[in-house]
Amino acid sequence: MTSTVPQTVTASVLVIGDEILSGRTKDKNIGTIAEYLTAIGIELREVRVVPDEADEIVAAVNALRARYSYLFTTGGIGPTHDDITADCVARAFGVTIDVDPRAKAMLLERHKPEDLNEARLRMARIPAGADLIPNPISKAPGFRIGNVFVMAGVPAIMQVMLDAIGPTLTTGQRMLSETIEAGNLPEGTYASALAAVAAAHPTVSIGSYPAMVQGGFANRIVVRGKDPEAVGAAREAVEGLVAELKLGT
Amino acid sequence: MTSTVPQTVTASVLVIGDEILSGRTKDKNIGTIAEYLTAIGIELREVRVVPDEADEIVAAVNALRARYSYLFTTGGIGPTHDDITADCVARAFGVTIDVDPRAKAMLLERHKPEDLNEARLRMARIPAGADLIPNPISKAPGFRIGNVFVMAGVPAIMQVMLDAIGPTLTTGQRMLSETIEAGNLPEGTYASALAAVAAAHPTVSIGSYPAMVQGGFANRIVVRGKDPEAVGAAREAVEGLVAELKLGT
Numbered sequence: 001m002t003s004t005v006p007q008t009v010t011a012s013v014l015v016i017g018d019e020i021l022s023g024r025t026k027d028k029n030i031g032t033i034a035e036y037l038t039a040i041g042i043e044l045r046e047v048r049v050v051p052d053e054a055d056e057i058v059a060a061v062n063a064l065r066a067r068y069s070y071l072f073t074t075g076g077i078g079p080t081h082d083d084i085t086a087d088c089v090a091r092a093f094g095v096t097i098d099v100d101p102r103a104k105a106m107l108l109e110r111h112k113p114e115d116l117n118e119a120r121l122r123m124a125r126i127p128a129g130a131d132l133i134p135n136p137i138s139k140a141p142g143f144r145i146g147n148v149f150v151m152a153g154v155p156a157i158m159q160v161m162l163d164a165i166g167p168t169l170t171t172g173q174r175m176l177s178e179t180i181e182a183g184n185l186p187e188g189t190y191a192s193a194l195a196a197v198a199a200a201h202p203t204v205s206i207g208s209y210p211a212m213v214q215g216g217f218a219n220r221i222v223v224r225g226k227d228p229e230a231v232g233a234a235r236e237a238v239e240g241l242v243a244e245l246k247l248g249t
Numbered sequence: 250m251t252s253t254v255p256q257t258v259t260a261s262v263l264v265i266g267d268e269i270l271s272g273r274t275k276d277k278n279i280g281t282i283a284e285y286l287t288a289i290g291i292e293l294r295e296v297r298v299v300p301d302e303a304d305e306i307v308a309a310v311n312a313l314r315a316r317y318s319y320l321f322t323t324g325g326i327g328p329t330h331d332d333i334t335a336d337c338v339a340r341a342f343g344v345t346i347d348v349d350p351r352a353k354a355m356l357l358e359r360h361k362p363e364d365l366n367e368a369r370l371r372m373a374r375i376p377a378g379a380d381l382i383p384n385p386i387s388k389a390p391g392f393r394i395g396n397v398f399v400m401a402g403v404p405a406i407m408q409v410m411l412d413a414i415g416p417t418l419t420t421g422q423r424m425l426s427e428t429i430e431a432g433n434l435p436e437g438t439y440a441s442a443l444a445a446v447a448a449a450h451p452t453v454s455i456g457s458y459p460a461m462v463q464g465g466f467a468n469r470i471v472v473r474g475k476d477p478e479a480v481g482a483a484r485e486a487v488e489g490l491v492a493e494l495k496l497g498t
Contacts, residue, residue, distance in 0.1 A: 018454065018456060021294065022473070023283030030298070037272070043270075046270075047298035051294060052456065080443055081440070082447075119437050120437035138466075154459055154460065187368075188360070191328040192367060195330035205267065207329075212386075222268070224271070
């Protein structure tokens with residue numbers, strides 16, 4: 001598996017929100033973060049979605065930050081009473097949390113001092129020792145503490161925060177991937193041969209992914225690995241068996 | 250919180266797949282299952298996404314099945330070498346796994362006996378003691394063992410399996426929800442008043458959810474609970490404060 005390849009940097013994502021668990025809101029951030037991390041050489045290893053409940057959030061933050069190089073959270077950093085992420089992260093790290101002058105200054109770029117009420121000031125409450133993540137869209141910042149990055153849940157804002165975080169991350173060897181279109185070739189016709197190819201190319205991971213289009217299957221075989229030569233060799237082997245089987249059909 | 254309301258049935262979802270973690274494939278099943286469970290009175294409490302690695306899958310299955318009424322998994326039940334979900338679930342339950350005659354019969358509805366090769370027969374490998382979940386689309390069944398439901402990852406197939414499972418589930422009191430459109434009313438203007446409403450209506454949960462449309466905010470306040478009267482009263486209180494603030498703007 002890829003995790004045995006050296007120079008690996010791992011990550012996890014924690015989505016905080018009853019709205020996702022209720023199905024009312026469909027998460028868009030998981031896929032965005034996954035694609036982003038893969039592109040820069042960080043392996044997303046686990047995702048969790050938990051409700052807006054302090055004990056659940058604290059437990060998940062501590063489990064994930066201990067296990068992976070980075071943890072990225074989304075959601076729960078707004079001004080309303082149900083936005084409890086910052087307090088939960090402070091609790092997880094055992095640090096205090098209070099209004100941060102730097103964060104307050106950012107909010108003042110958008111709000112007049114007289115409009116910076118108690119609720120809005122909640123968005124400036126940052127755990128002690130955290131660095132801020134700028135938010136050019138609505139100003140209320142995210143923050144980084146240790147290996148945990150706390151971002152907004154609104155996809156457009158999460159994206160700009162991720163763009164700001166990206167350059168600061170330690171990245172590993174980039175995962176290369178090649179896709180071979182098996183089309184409507186049934187998985188069952190190439191599964192055995194593909195397993196043999198996988199066994200013969202142990203330094204790459206090979207997956208077969210069925211999808212449906214107009215009621216028929218559109219299968220794709222994906223070769224993933226960090227060594228260009230190994231990935232190329234496996235790709236050629238897979239292309240060979242697919243071409244052979246297509247001739248056979 | 251809703252979890253303190255009696256007659257609660259809880260659930261978790263485990264998405265199995267490197268493809269989701271790599272960002273190459275965007276998950277659609279989490280939102281579908283979340284909406285489905287909410288509609289029938291089951292509370293989705295946690296979602297996890299893990300890679301196609303046996304130890305990770307087994308650990309997640311055992312953690313989630315122990316904690317929630319039900320666990321629904323998606324992905325990894327095809328015929329290829331990277332489809333290891335059934336074996337991992339058998340390992341999690343400590344039971345044997347072998348070709349199940351009932352599952353083999355289902356596969357024979359689609360494949361001629363001479364086409365039912367070793368790879369396809371893998372799709373008939375079912376943990377001992379499991380019940381099958383029919384798959385009208387491609388025949389390869391999912392299965393239920395204990396409180397764990399193992400479903401396909403292809404959204405169309407997952408959906409028909411979910412439809413088959415639904416009527417067999419024990420459901421709790423249905424969660425009612427009411428949405429109040431706050432429109433472009435900034436969260437910061439109603440956060441304090443909303444917190445007071447939430448405190449005054451402890452048997453419901455009230456959330457404020459910002460979204461962006463054409464660069465501006467489109468905020469929604471959602472009241473959720475199981476007692477129609479309590480939800481209605483909270484909704485009226487929220488509508489009242491929103492109307493008042495809109496007049497003020």
